[in-house]
Amino acid sequence: MIVVKNAVKSFMGVKVLDNVSLKINYGDKIALMGPNGAGKTTLVRSILGFYHLDSGDIEVNGFNPNKHRTKVLENISFIPQTPPPIKLNIEELLEYVSKSSKVSPQTIEEEARKMDLNIKKNLKKPFFKLSGGMKQKLLIAIAIAKNSNILIFDEPTANLDPKAREKFYNLLKELDKKTSAIYITHRIEEIEGLVNRKIYMDLGKIVEDEKIVNQDVK
Amino acid sequence: MKNLFLIAKLDIRESMRSKWFFVYLLVFGGLMALFFITGITDSVVMGFTGLSRLLLIYMQVTIVILPIFILITTVKSISGDRESAILEYMLSFAVSLRDYYWGKMLGRFFIVFFPVILALVLGVMWGVFKGGELPWKMLFIYSALLFSMCAVFLGIAFFISTVVKSHDVALGASFVVWITLLAFLDIALIGLMLQNRWNDEFIISLALLNPMEVFRVGAISLFDPELTVMGPVAYFLLDTFGHKLFIAYSILYPFGLGVIFAYLGYLYFIKKDLL
Numbered sequence: 001m002i003v004v005k006n007a008v009k010s011f012m013g014v015k016v017l018d019n020v021s022l023k024i025n026y027g028d029k030i031a032l033m034g035p036n037g038a039g040k041t042t043l044v045r046s047i048l049g050f051y052h053l054d055s056g057d058i059e060v061n062g063f064n065p066n067k068h069r070t071k072v073l074e075n076i077s078f079i080p081q082t083p084p085p086i087k088l089n090i091e092e093l094l095e096y097v098s099k100s101s102k103v104s105p106q107t108i109e110e111e112a113r114k115m116d117l118n119i120k121k122n123l124k125k126p127f128f129k130l131s132g133g134m135k136q137k138l139l140i141a142i143a144i145a146k147n148s149n150i151l152i153f154d155e156p157t158a159n160l161d162p163k164a165r166e167k168f169y170n171l172l173k174e175l176d177k178k179t180s181a182i183y184i185t186h187r188i189e190e191i192e193g194l195v196n197r198k199i200y201m202d203l204g205k206i207v208e209d210e211k212i213v214n215q216d217v218k
Numbered sequence: 219m220k221n222l223f224l225i226a227k228l229d230i231r232e233s234m235r236s237k238w239f240f241v242y243l244l245v246f247g248g249l250m251a252l253f254f255i256t257g258i259t260d261s262v263v264m265g266f267t268g269l270s271r272l273l274l275i276y277m278q279v280t281i282v283i284l285p286i287f288i289l290i291t292t293v294k295s296i297s298g299d300r301e302s303a304i305l306e307y308m309l310s311f312a313v314s315l316r317d318y319y320w321g322k323m324l325g326r327f328f329i330v331f332f333p334v335i336l337a338l339v340l341g342v343m344w345g346v347f348k349g350g351e352l353p354w355k356m357l358f359i360y361s362a363l364l365f366s367m368c369a370v371f372l373g374i375a376f377f378i379s380t381v382v383k384s385h386d387v388a389l390g391a392s393f394v395v396w397i398t399l400l401a402f403l404d405i406a407l408i409g410l411m412l413q414n415r416w417n418d419e420f421i422i423s424l425a426l427l428n429p430m431e432v433f434r435v436g437a438i439s440l441f442d443p444e445l446t447v448m449g450p451v452a453y454f455l456l457d458t459f460g461h462k463l464f465i466a467y468s469i470l471y472p473f474g475l476g477v478i479f480a481y482l483g484y485l486y487f488i489k490k491d492l493l
């Protein structure tokens with residue numbers, strides 16, 4: 001469902017994606033690893049249509065992310081590396097999400113409740129004033145409520161305490177068999193139970209790509 | 219389209235809570251209200267005899283400060299969000315870039331223009347309270363001039379905001395724009411004229427291209443057709459074009475320029491990397 005063909009992207013003369021080719025199928029749950037600056041975030045942002053490639057091609061469910069932004073993003077849930085300091089309050093953020101993605105605020109509230117986050121109590125609070133963990137939980141709740149067939153998480157558990165991390169796993173274990181997921185992570189042991197494929201990037205190239213048999217993954 | 223209005227609405231709500239908007243409302247809303255009120259009563263009571271010194275000062279202050287205020291508060295709307303990764307998150311949802319850009323623009327326009335409308339309403343209420351015929355035409359034209367002035371600086375600000383990646387550089391760039399336009403107001407132009415460094419046609423063209431000067435001449439001439447205080451360039455402009463034509467120009471030109479800049483910014487936004 002995601003096909004990356006010979007993707008090249010440079011920033012200031014440096015090839016950050018150096019001829020990357022990759023195919024992600026329905027149901028692939030991927031741990032995307034590699035040192036800082038390897039190009040993981042750039043790859044993921046290209047899939048999301050934030051960058052225009054120098055050469056090569058990306059298709060998500062058959063659509064180019066630059067030319068058919070909305071068609072591509074309708075099916076993707078994304079959580080960034082660090083929760084951004086959004087100034088909208090929770091109610092407004094939920095309005096933005098629900099109207100642009102056709103999820104109901106109730107669904108998001110339910111997902112949040114599964115992680116012990118009470119949204120109703122915080123509706124008027126600006127997003128950036130929530131604690132780090134609360135922000136992360138809300139972003140996770142939104143991502144899951146969207147019910148997308150592709151999930152992209154850029155270091156999703158960075159701000160979570162162990163208990164919240166546990167809850168997060170349990171939620172992700174529930175993911176549909178056909179849902180694809182990409183977890184960018186430095187700590188593979190934290191998401192080991194969730195993935196069935198490991199991709200390792202370095203210096204803009206994919207240096208390792210292995211499928212792993214995992215009983216826990218549907 | 220639905221998302222465009224959603225984005226505009228949320229941007230307006232966010233701005234309304236911010237401190238800069240409060241200051242803006244107080245300073246410009248207050249300033250302009252005062253201006254309208256005294257302007258209206260003056261003209262109602264004295265029948266268009268012209269502008270008092272005080273009013274003139276207000277007007278000059280508005281001309282100088284309104285643009286920089288619009289620039290510095292608006293220039294961060296894309297570049298700031300890009301730097302803080304807010305843009306990354308917001309644009310990971312299925313909204314089109316067209317809806318996002320123009321929605322933000324519409325929201326900002328409302329916020330910037332809102333104090334003007336408020337002042338206008340206050341002015342009219344005051345005029346009615348004082349009694350007498352209200353100078354509707356004058357009010358209408360002056361509002362159109364302000365609308366146009368807001369448009370041009372919003373357009374420029376959005377252009378800078380999308381093209382420049384970092385928020386600091388964007389701020390610096392808007393400051394340069396402001397200083398440059400300021401430097402070519404009447405006062406400076408007179409100096410050049412007197413020194414005979416450049417030929418007059420060139421100086422007149424400069425004046426005509428400068429939206430700040432165009433607004434200044436248009437606005438002051440509206441209240442003081444005698445043009446006692448405007449400077450030789452302004453006098454020349456009005457003399458050559460005639461009052462009606464110049465007023466039309468001073469409404470249409472800044473608006474058009476703003477639209478062009480906004481559109482260039484939009485092209486950049488959809489064609490280049492977003493982050």
Ligand SMILES: Nc1ncnc2c1ncn2[C@@H]1O[C@H](COP(=O)(O)OP(=O)(O)O)[C@@H](O)[C@H]1O
Nearest residue numbers: 011016034035036037038039040041042043493
């Ligand atoms: N928008 C950008 N402009 C310039 N350089 C960038 C940009 N985004 C990423 N880079 C550079 O590209 C390289 C790879 O970055 P990134 O994809 O974020 O790596 P990773 O996520 O694997 O740590 C880094 O050297 C980074 O500085």
Ligand SMILES: [Mg+2]
Nearest residue numbers: 040041081154
């Ligand atoms: Mg990264």
